[in-house]
Amino acid sequence: MPVVVGFSTKPEGIAALKVAADEARLRQARVLVVPNTEADDPGPHIDALTEAGVEWELRPAPVTREIAEHLMEIADEVEAEMIVIGLRRRSPTGKLLLGMNAQRVLLDAGPPVLAVKAD
Template identity: 40%
Template sequence: MTLLVAYVPRPEGQAALDAAIEIAVNNNEELIVVNAGPGGRDDASIVNGYEVERVEERLAALPIKAQFKQFVRGKGTIEEIEELVDTMNVRVLVIGLRKRSPVGKLLMGSMAQEILLTVSCPVLAVKAN
């Protein structure tokens, strides 16, 4: 079985990664960390340069099979995550949450909410400190 982490280069992404590493190591499960988005200059969800190396080095030091994947193919983040969940043997998807005001949720929507409602596997939502 596989744990899949939806990773973004923000505190909520780090919280999701930390929780998934702990679970995967404790259960000797494969861990896949995915960073996905449409790309472009305004896509703040995409990991670049040093951050990619930092995550890959952390995964390489683990006593389990773990890998980092990045998809910047013009598809939306949710679409990429849904595809991975549907094509892999994902036991749990781990996502990070951040606090948002009700107005912020109304105007910007909630990616976490959409993930919770659309993916076909259990979702562990982790709050950032």
């Protein structure tokens, strides 16, 4: 069962990719990389997966739906072992409200979700 990762070129997306690589290596699984948008090219960051020695596959970014829905649909389709997403650092007040997509994945996804912050 694969590890699905929501990827963006922001620091939290890059951190999520690295953690997904570590989790996949531990679980002897492959990684499905799902860009948040068509502009989020994981190419320069794929080395994290190669260096971890895990197989990976790039899935298309969502075109007509939100990333949360797209990510959960792919995870269900492939019976993912887990989903990894990146979270931004927030102010104390901002911590009360997660980003809409992150909150939706955390609350509605079937498989376990691992949320990570950038260094």
